[in-house]
Amino acid sequence: MSLWEYANPVKFIRTTDKVLPWIWALAGVSLVVGLIWGFFFTPNDFRQGSTVKIIYIHVPSALMAINAWLMMLVASLIWIVRRHHVSALAARAAAPVGAVMTVIALATGAFWGQPMWGTWWAWDPRLTSFLILFLFYLGYMALWSAIENDDTAADLTSILCLVGSVFAILSRYAVNFWNQGLHQGATLSLDKEENISDVFWFPLLVCIAGFVLLFIALVFLRTQTEIRARRTRALLAREGQA
Amino acid sequence: MSALLLRDLVLSIRAGGGFGLGLAFFLIVTVLVPFGVGPQTDLLARIAPGILWIGALLACLLSLDRILALDWEDGTLDLLATAPLPVESIVTVKALAHWITTGLPLVLAAPVLGVLLSLPLPAYQWVVISLALGTPALSVIGTFGAALTVGLKRGGLLMSLLVLPLYVPTLIFGAEVARRGAEGLTVQTPLLLLAGISFGVIALLPFASAAVLRINLR
Amino acid sequence: MVLAVRDLAVTRGGMAILEGVSFDLSPGEALVLRGPNGVGKTTLLRSVAGLQPVEAGTVTGAEDQMAYAGHSDGLKAMLSVTENLKFWASVFAVKDIESALHSFDLIELRNRMAGTLSAGQKRRLGLARLMVTGRPIWVLDEPTVSLDVASVALFAEAVRGHLRSGGSALMATHIDLGLEEARVLDLTPFKASPRARHMDEAFL
Numbered sequence: 001m002s003l004w005e006y007a008n009p010v011k012f013i014r015t016t017d018k019v020l021p022w023i024w025a026l027a028g029v030s031l032v033v034g035l036i037w038g039f040f041f042t043p044n045d046f047r048q049g050s051t052v053k054i055i056y057i058h059v060p061s062a063l064m065a066i067n068a069w070l071m072m073l074v075a076s077l078i079w080i081v082r083r084h085h086v087s088a089l090a091a092r093a094a095a096p097v098g099a100v101m102t103v104i105a106l107a108t109g110a111f112w113g114q115p116m117w118g119t120w121w122a123w124d125p126r127l128t129s130f131l132i133l134f135l136f137y138l139g140y141m142a143l144w145s146a147i148e149n150d151d152t153a154a155d156l157t158s159i160l161c162l163v164g165s166v167f168a169i170l171s172r173y174a175v176n177f178w179n180q181g182l183h184q185g186a187t188l189s190l191d192k193e194e195n196i197s198d199v200f201w202f203p204l205l206v207c208i209a210g211f212v213l214l215f216i217a218l219v220f221l222r223t224q225t226e227i228r229a230r231r232t233r234a235l236l237a238r239e240g241q242a
Numbered sequence: 243m244s245a246l247l248l249r250d251l252v253l254s255i256r257a258g259g260g261f262g263l264g265l266a267f268f269l270i271v272t273v274l275v276p277f278g279v280g281p282q283t284d285l286l287a288r289i290a291p292g293i294l295w296i297g298a299l300l301a302c303l304l305s306l307d308r309i310l311a312l313d314w315e316d317g318t319l320d321l322l323a324t325a326p327l328p329v330e331s332i333v334t335v336k337a338l339a340h341w342i343t344t345g346l347p348l349v350l351a352a353p354v355l356g357v358l359l360s361l362p363l364p365a366y367q368w369v370v371i372s373l374a375l376g377t378p379a380l381s382v383i384g385t386f387g388a389a390l391t392v393g394l395k396r397g398g399l400l401m402s403l404l405v406l407p408l409y410v411p412t413l414i415f416g417a418e419v420a421r422r423g424a425e426g427l428t429v430q431t432p433l434l435l436l437a438g439i440s441f442g443v444i445a446l447l448p449f450a451s452a453a454v455l456r457i458n459l460r
Numbered sequence: 461m462v463l464a465v466r467d468l469a470v471t472r473g474g475m476a477i478l479e480g481v482s483f484d485l486s487p488g489e490a491l492v493l494r495g496p497n498g499v500g501k502t503t504l505l506r507s508v509a510g511l512q513p514v515e516a517g518t519v520t521g522a523e524d525q526m527a528y529a530g531h532s533d534g535l536k537a538m539l540s541v542t543e544n545l546k547f548w549a550s551v552f553a554v555k556d557i558e559s560a561l562h563s564f565d566l567i568e569l570r571n572r573m574a575g576t577l578s579a580g581q582k583r584r585l586g587l588a589r590l591m592v593t594g595r596p597i598w599v600l601d602e603p604t605v606s607l608d609v610a611s612v613a614l615f616a617e618a619v620r621g622h623l624r625s626g627g628s629a630l631m632a633t634h635i636d637l638g639l640e641e642a643r644v645l646d647l648t649p650f651k652a653s654p655r656a657r658h659m660d661e662a663f664l
């Protein structure tokens with residue numbers, strides 16, 4: 001059986017219907033466990049005090065903000081190359097989720113930055129890049145909703161996603177060049193030396209897993225909704241009423 | 243192709259709006275800035291390179307929807323699509339015409355407006371050089387935005403939302419060249435990066451613009 | 461060059477409107493499409509012209525051989541009649557615009573701005589554009605809109621001349637052009653039964 005079979009809308013709905021309750025449950029458990037563990041059972045940082053605990057929301061949401069765009073990029077490529085409708089609709093479904101993740105990352109960053117840096121906002125490269133990423137999400141969603149024809153909208157937004165990705169990377173480097181920032185280095189890095197200590201690390205991993213699962217659940221649900229909306233229109237067309 | 247370029251240039255002279263409007267807008271933005279931030283010469287001199295870049299960028303943005311919308315409305319784009327011109331060359335010529343009618347006048351006007359903002363003397367050449375290198379990229383990126391939104395009613399606002407984030411790298415490097423030039427620092431790195439973005443965009447983006455225009459024409 | 465349309469199906473706004481349309485158009489022939497409003501004449505012509513994708517079937521022989529004239533003439537108000545024609549002539553790498561001006565009685569208007577022309581005069585200029593394309597297959601959508609009787613006669617004469625020189629014409633029109641040699645194809649029998657587009661079938 002090929003993976004592409006799930007690109008059939010009906011098959012996609014049937015399969016995701018089966019797994020969705022499990023994903024919801026796992027996401028809920030991971031988030032509850034991770035957040036309670038992180039908030040109440042980890043020590044305060046010796047410099048940052050209890051404010052450091054916002055990391056359990058900030059880092060996972062920031063990760064998902066970027067990963068959601070990457071997922072949209074992959075889905076757009078699949079639509080352009082193989083023209084599977086589910087792929088285009090999944091990209092459309094992921095955009096608002098990614099945008100909300102970006103807002104959460106920016107907002108928690110502001111709450112964290114206020115006590116730490118003494119300011120809600122600084123034109124730090126990382127912060128600025130996320131703000132620009134948010135603008136890309138807005139444009140992408142606006143283009144989807146502005147075009148009536150579904151396939152035209154899918155084609156145009158896919159190309160916008162490709163071009164936007166290139167420009168987002170360019171912007172990231174440009175912003176780095178433009179201002180050296182306040183932001184601390186990566187919390188997660190393959191270089192183990194730079195990582196935070198294990199006490200913070202394990203609850204953070206659980207939180208990240210929770211956010212990933214939550215994202216998958218939301219995208220599945222929203223894709224199902226998009227598919228059903230298309231199905232309704234197709235049924236109306238078949239009866240000559242559209 | 244040269245016929246299309248020539249026609250676009252003639253039209254923008256005769257119909258007005260091409261050369262004039264963008265320049266007038268650039269002038270007004272530059273005049274408004276001192277009203278907003280105050281008339282202190284040292285403050286104006288410090289922000290002048292950035293203001294000139296922002297003004298040029300906005301003036302460019304203002305005229306983007308004319309690149310393709312007029313030809314769309316009167317059916318010319320449909321007819322051009324059936325003509326022996328590749329769509330890639332149509333969007334390239336359109337971007338070139340936009341640069342000649344909008345970008346080039348902005349480059350030439352920038353030093354004059356620099357006087358109003360007490361632009362420091364060493365900055366003049368770098369403002370002009372950075373704009374000359376950067377405005378072609380603005381036109382080409384803008385043509386992509388225009389091609390994306392060409393069929394839409396009230397597409398102008400949406401186009402601004404789509405195009406402005408794409409302008410970020412060009413603006414950053416362009417304004418950085420002008421700012422460093424004003425402060426007498428070395429400009430080589432941002433200048434090379436700006437040139438890289440411009441040439442990269444000119445070489446590659448017309449293919450994306452042509453793809454979206456084809457999709458919008460069907 | 462023979463234009464061959466086989467089993468063509470077209471959609472408009474996500475609805476199938478025509479299916480199973482087949483015809484041939486050989487050099488020297490004219491084919492007039494008939495049918496009530498909304499049957500899909502414009503959509504069919506745009507599909508033949510390659511301006512929109514077909515749902516099913518094939519169109520062969522049209523690419524780079526065809527000149528399309530739709531509802532809009534693609535004229536620039538701020539260019540003169542001559543300049544408008546010259547532009548299209550140079551796009552299609554054709555030198556001579558005089559015979560086109562002459563055929564559609566535009567000689568006296570040649571230096572007027574296109575924006576100052578009446579609707580009928582604009583239409584004549586739009587049709588004159590066909591003659592400077594040098595393309596053998598004319599695809600015309602309601603070419604006689606806003607034309608008076610005399611202008612229709614001019615147009616019919618131009619089509620006749622085009623057919624005589626080995627060209628062909630596919631057009632949608634309601635009025636009789638007096639082209640005895642033209643075949644007529646009524647599109648009403650090809651009306652598609654209501655159904656979703658091919659693309660949407662996966663959703664059902």
